[in-house]
Amino acid sequence: MESQDLRKAGLKVTLPRLKVLEILENSEQRHLSAEDVYKAMLEMGEEIGLATVYRVLTQFEGAGLVSRLNIDGGHAVFELEDGTHHDHLLCVRCNNIEEFVDEVIEKRQRAIAKDKGFEMTDHSLYIYGICQKCQK
Amino acid sequence: MESQDLRKAGLKVTLPRLKVLEILENSEQRHLSAEDVYKAMLEMGEEIGLATVYRVLTQFEGAGLVSRLNIDGGHAVFELEDGTHHDHLLCVRCNNIEEFVDEVIEKRQRAIAKDKGFEMTDHSLYIYGICQKCQK
DNA sequence: ATATAAATGAAAACTTTTCTCATTTGCATC
DNA sequence: GATGCAAATGAGAAAAGTTTTCATTTATAT
Numbered sequence: 214m215e216s217q218d219l220r221k222a223g224l225k226v227t228l229p230r231l232k233v234l235e236i237l238e239n240s241e242q243r244h245l246s247a248e249d250v251y252k253a254m255l256e257m258g259e260e261i262g263l264a265t266v267y268r269v270l271t272q273f274e275g276a277g278l279v280s281r282l283n284i285d286g287g288h289a290v291f292e293l294e295d296g297t298h299h300d301h302l303l304c305v306r307c308n309n310i311e312e313f314v315d316e317v318i319e320k321r322q323r324a325i326a327k328d329k330g331f332e333m334t335d336h337s338l339y340i341y342g343i344c345q346k347c348q349k
Numbered sequence: 350m351e352s353q354d355l356r357k358a359g360l361k362v363t364l365p366r367l368k369v370l371e372i373l374e375n376s377e378q379r380h381l382s383a384e385d386v387y388k389a390m391l392e393m394g395e396e397i398g399l400a401t402v403y404r405v406l407t408q409f410e411g412a413g414l415v416s417r418l419n420i421d422g423g424h425a426v427f428e429l430e431d432g433t434h435h436d437h438l439l440c441v442r443c444n445n446i447e448e449f450v451d452e453v454i455e456k457r458q459r460a461i462a463k464d465k466g467f468e469m470t471d472h473s474l475y476i477y478g479i480c481q482k483c484q485k
Numbered sequence: 486a487t488a489t490a491a492a493t494g495a496a497a498a499c500t501t502t503t504c505t506c507a508t509t510t511g512c513a514t515c
Numbered sequence: 516g517a518t519g520c521a522a523a524t525g526a527g528a529a530a531a532g533t534t535t536t537c538a539t540t541t542a543t544a545t
Contacts, residue, residue, distance in 0.1 A: 224522095224523095225510085225511055225512075225523070226511075227510075227511070227523065227524080229523080246501095247501085260525085263525090265524055265525065267501090267502060268503090268523085271502095271503090283423075286419060287423055287500075287501065287533090288501060289502085302465055302467055305470055313461050315461060317453065318454050318457050321453050321457075322454070322476055325438070326478055329480075330481030330484075331440070331478035331480055331481070332478050333477070334477050334478050335476075336474070336476045337421065337475050337477075338472070338473070339474075340467065341469070341473075342467035342468050342469040344467055348466075348468055360492095361541085361542055363542070364541095365492080396494085397493090398493065399494090399495095399533090400494070400495080400496090400533085400535085401492080401493055403532090403534070404492085404534085405492095407533095407534090424532060425533085
């Protein structure tokens with residue numbers, strides 16, 4: 214099943230790649246840092262180098278299998294690509310990440326870029342706050 | 350004039366602090382990295398350590414004198430705080446930064462946070478693209 | 486003038502990510 | 516199935532940006 218995805222992306226089917234995919238698919242957290250993936254790997258009893266995790270995730274990003282979020286203050290997290298564009302809400306207490314789609318905002322962004330003479334290539338929007346659970 | 354700002358912020362009035370403020374005020378670029386400030390300092394013939402630049406900028410941020418932007422991919426730039434909230438458009442070719450304010454987007458963000466049960470503390474929106482100059 | 490708490494500079498440390506290079510592996514071909 | 520070769524891997528070094536440490540210097544209240 215996933216081997217096909219790798220082959221389609223022009224990547225050899227290797228154990229590290231399959232395992233990284235498996236972790237991304239089975240993790241209860243949709244958003245994982247390279248470190249998270251690395252630790253999950255070791256917990257599964259799989260030998261892997263952290264450099265390989267970074268390489269694999271970067272290749273997956275290039276192949277459109279995952280997307281990378283650059284969170285405030287430096288470190289990146291990865292999520293399985295599901296074909297939908299969406300933005301993120303981050304809880305500053307528990308680091309939970311939620312997703313949302315808002316067509317009004319999307320439209321305004323395009324209008325702003327046009328207005329400023331920019332050819333928009335990308336955008337990133339993060340809303341930081343305290344999630345419902347953490348407010349109690 | 351600026352000495353007052355420093356004193357109000359509970360910071361001693363020192364040469365490095367005054368000089369960093371001066372650079373932020375007089376630079377033709379509104380958005381400067383710590384490295385930029387450091388280099389400008391050396392060009393002015395002022396001795397300063399890079400660590401001091403970072404410390405001073407971080408203190409200024411805490412005091413509300415400057416704000417820090419975390420640009421995609423890691424490094425931060427600082428701008429003099431002008432009391433207005435605004436978001437940013439970044440040119441991926443020349444790294445020029447423009448600012449914009451959009452009340453529609455602001456309103457939608459608040460609505461989304463509320464809808465998801467988040468108590469919004471902050472948000473960041475960056476539109477990446479190719480600016481008018483760089484399109485030619 | 487002086488004491489003292491804060492600020493500074495230089496270098497080391499830290500964090501996250503990428504690179505290097507020798508070794509191993511997947512896979513097409515025989 | 517054996518074999519050859521390009522691609523992938525692991526370990527550690529390196530890079531980039533930022534923070535910390537600590538001995539020395541400086542600003543400011545007394």
